[in-house]
Amino acid sequence: xxxxxxxxxxAPTGFPEELRAWQAPLREQFPIITANPGLAYLDSAAxxxxxxxxxxxxxxxxxxxxxxxGRGTYPWANRTTRLVEQARDTVRAFLGDPEPAxxxxxxxxGASEGLRRVALDWLPRFLTDGDEIIVPLGDHEAxxxxxxxxxxxxxxxxxxxxxxxxxYQRDSHDYDMAALAALVTPRTRFVAATHVHHVYGGDMTVxxxxxxxxxxxxxxxxxxxxxxxxxxxxAALDVDFLAFSGHKALALPGTGAxxxxxxxxxxxxxxxxxxxxxxxxxxxxxxxxDWLGDAGPARIGTWTEALAARLTDGLxxxxxxxxxxxxxxxxxxxxxxxxxxxxxxxxxxxxAVDLGFILYDRGHMVRSxxxxxxxxxxxxxxxxASVHVYNTPEEIxxxxxxxAAL
Ligand code: PLP
Numbered sequence: 208x209x210x211x212x213x214x215x216x217x218a219p220t221g222f223p224e225e226l227r228a229w230q231a232p233l234r235e236q237f238p239i240i241t242a243n244p245g246l247a248y249l250d251s252a253a254x255x256x257x258x259x260x261x262x263x264x265x266x267x268x269x270x271x272x273x274x275x276x277g278r279g280t281y282p283w284a285n286r287t288t289r290l291v292e293q294a295r296d297t298v299r300a301f302l303g304d305p306e307p308a309x310x311x312x313x314x315x316x317g318a319s320e321g322l323r324r325v326a327l328d329w330l331p332r333f334l335t336d337g338d339e340i341i342v343p344l345g346d347h348e349a350x351x352x353x354x355x356x357x358x359x360x361x362x363x364x365x366x367x368x369x370x371x372x373x374x375y376q377r378d379s380h381d382y383d384m385a386a387l388a389a390l391v392t393p394r395t396r397f398v399a400a401t402h403v404h405h406v407y408g409g410d411m412t413v414x415x416x417x418x419x420x421x422x423x424x425x426x427x428x429x430x431x432x433x434x435x436x437x438x439x440x441x442a443a444l445d446v447d448f449l450a451f452s453g454h455k456a457l458a459l460p461g462t463g464a465x466x467x468x469x470x471x472x473x474x475x476x477x478x479x480x481x482x483x484x485x486x487x488x489x490x491x492x493x494x495x496x497d498w499l500g501d502a503g504p505a506r507i508g509t510w511t512e513a514l515a516a517r518l519t520d521g522l523x524x525x526x527x528x529x530x531x532x533x534x535x536x537x538x539x540x541x542x543x544x545x546x547x548x549x550x551x552x553x554x555x556x557x558x559a560v561d562l563g564f565i566l567y568d569r570g571h572m573v574r575s576x577x578x579x580x581x582x583x584x585x586x587x588x589x590x591x592a593s594v595h596v597y598n599t600p601e602e603i604x605x606x607x608x609x610x611a612a613l
Contacts, residue, residue, distance in 0.1 A: 222513060222600050230510055233502055234597045236260065247602035249573045252405055252432060252549050252593035254454050257495070261457055264494035265487045275483055287486050294493045298464045301496040302449065303440040306468075313465045314484050314492075318431035319349040321450025321465035322399075325427050326353030327360065329467075330397065333425070336366045339394045341387070341420075343373040344583035345380065346401040350429040351581035354399060372583065373400065380407045380532050388419040398424045400446075402439070403432035406578050406591065407532025408515060408549030410437075417445040431455060435499055436595070437508035437547055441466070453488065457595075458495035462488035507596045511548030514594045514603055518550045521607035528610065529553045531589055551578070551591040554613065559588035562613070566590070569609045571602075 235241060236258040240248065248256060268290065274283035276291045295312040304310050315321045334340070334357075342354040358370050374386035382400065398420050400413050410433075416426055427448035433439050435456025441449065446468075453462030462485060499507065522528050531551040554562050563575030575590045592606065 226506070226510060226513075229506060230596065230599070233258075234599065237597045238262070240597045245570050247571050247598065247606065249571055249592040249594060249598065249602070249606065251455070251595035251598075252591060253574055254452075254460065255435065255457050255595050256597060257457055257459065257491075258498050260498050261459070261491050261494045265459055265491040268490040269487050273486070276486055290490050290493070291484060291486065294489045297493045297496050298466065301439075301500060302434070302466060303442050304466070305442040309469050311467045311469045313467075313481075314489050315450070315463045315465050316461050316485070317452035317454060317463040318347075318429055318450045319452075321448075321463055322349055322427070322429060323353045323356075324465055325448050325450070325467075326357040330354075330357045331361055331364075331366075334361060334366065334368050334396055337368070337394055338396045339369045339371060339392060340397040340399070341371045341373050341390055341395065341424075342399040343382070343401055344581040345373075345375055346581055346584075347405050347429065347431065348579045348581050349431070350399055350401055369394075373398075375583075378533070380404060380409055381412055382416065382419075384412075384415050384419040387416070391420050391424070395420065395424050397427065399427045399429070401429040401432075402444075403430075403436065403547045403549070404532070405432050405549065406551050406580055406585065406589070408546040408551070408593075409532055410547060414443050414445070432547065432549065435495070435504070435507075436511060438504040453492040453495060456492075456495055457498060459488045459491040461485050462492045464492070502596060508547070510596060511594050511598070512546065514598055514600065515546050515548050515550050517600055517603045518592060518607065519546065521603070522550070522552055522610070525607075525611055527555050527613070529555060531585065548594040549591060550593075551589050553587070553589045554610075557613065559590045562590050565613065566606070566609065569605075571606050571609065 237256050238259060239256050272283040272286045274287045276287045278284060298312045299307040299310060340354060342351060344351050354370060358368055361368055371390055374383040376383045398416060400416050401411055402413055403410055413428060426446040428444065428446040430439055430449050430451040434451035449466045451463055453464065454460045519530060522530050529552060533546060553559060559575040563573055566573050573590050573592045576588050577585065578591055
C-alpha cells in the first residue's frame with residue numbers, strides 16, 4: 208500500500224465568499240438537488256443532474272414542435288432541422304473549434320458511441336497492413352475495447368495492425384510523454400488518449416500528446432470527463448477527434464457528440480443510415496452548453512477542483528483510507544492543478560461495495576466498483592466521489608465526518 212506523504216504546507220480549505228456567492232444561485236437551479244436536501248449526489252462522473260433551463264428546453268420543444276429532423280417540409284419539421292444544426296454550431300463554439308467550417312459534429316448517445324464510431328466506421332478505412340496504433344489501457348474501457356474490435360475486424364480482412372499500450376507514469380498516472388515519443392514509428396497512424404481520468408481525476412496533459420507523437424498520427428480524445436467540467440479548447444489540444452457525453456455535461460440521458468476535424472484521412476462518412484436523431488436530447492444539449500457557457504466553465508472547474516481538494520485533504524488525515532492516484536491535491540492558489548472533480552478511495556478494512564451501501568444510508572450517493580477501467584487499471588474495487596457545480600463544501604464535510612466514523 209502506498210505511503211501517503213504529508214505536504215509541506217497544507218492546502219487551503221476555505222472557500223472564497225465570492226465563489227460561494229456565484230455558486231449558491233446556480234445550485235438552486237437543479238430541481239432534483241433542491242428537492243432532496245438530505246441527500247448529496249456525488250456521482251457526477253457517471254452522469255450529471257440537469258438544471259431547470261435544460262428540462263424546460265426539452266419540454267418546450269416536445270410540447271411545441273416535436274417532429275423528425277431533415278425530412279418533412281412543414282414548420283415543426285423545419286424547426287427541428289434548424290435546432291439540430293444549431294446544436295452542431297453550439298458544440299463547435301463550446302469546444303473552441305478553430306475551423307468550424309471544416310469540422311463535423313455527429314450526435315451520439317455518449318462518449319462510448321462516439322469512440323466506437325471512430326474505431327469501427329473510420330479506423331478500418333484509414334489503416335493499412337503493418338500500421339501501428341497506441342491506445343490507453345488504464346483509462347475507461349470505452350477508450351480501450353473499441354480499438355481491439357477494430358484490430359480484429361481488420362485481421363478478419365487480412366490487414367494486420369499492431370496495438371501498443373499508451374505508457375503511463377507510475378505515480379501520477381499521467382501519460383509518460385518521453386516513453387510515448389519513443390514508441391512512435393513511421394507506421395504509427397493513430398493515438399487514443401483521455402482528457403481527464405475517470406478514476407484518478409487527473410488532467411492527462413493531453414496538449415502534450417501532439418508534441419510527443421509529431422504531426423502525422425491522428426489523435427482521438429475521450430473528453431467524457433472534461434467537457435462541461437473544465438474549459439476545453441480544441442485550438443490548444445490539437446486533436447483530430449473528440450468524443451464527449453452530453454449527459455455528463457448537464458444534458459439529457461442519451462446525448463453526446465463526436466467532433467471530427469475533417470482535414471486528414473478519409474472523410475468521416477460511414478455512408479450508413481443513422482436513423483432518427485435524439486432530437487429532444489439534442490435540444491437539451493444546446494441548452495446545457497449554453498447554461499454551462501453562462502455559468503463559466505473555468506469557474507465550474509475551480510469550484511469542483513476545490514471540492515475535490517477539500518475531500519482529498521480531509522481523507523489524507525484519515526488513516527483508514529487510501530486515496531487512489533495522486534494523493535496531493537491543491538486548489539485556489541496552486542500553480543499545479545492536477546485533480547479535477549473526482550476523488551477515488553478505499554477503506555483499508557472494508558469492501559468498497561459495503562462502504563457504498565453504508566454511505567447511502569448516511570445520505571451520500573457515491574459509486575463503488577471498478578469504474579469500467581481498462582485492463583491496465585486497478586484490480587480492486589474502490590469508492591468514487593465526483594462532484595459538479597451543484598455540490599457544496601458542506602456536503603464534502605458531511606461525507607468526511609461520516610467516513611471518519613467508519
Ligand atoms: N470515457 C470516460 C473517461 C468515462 O468516464 C465514461 C463514462 O463514465 C465514458 C468514456 C463512457 O461514457 P458514456 O457512458 O456516456 O458513453
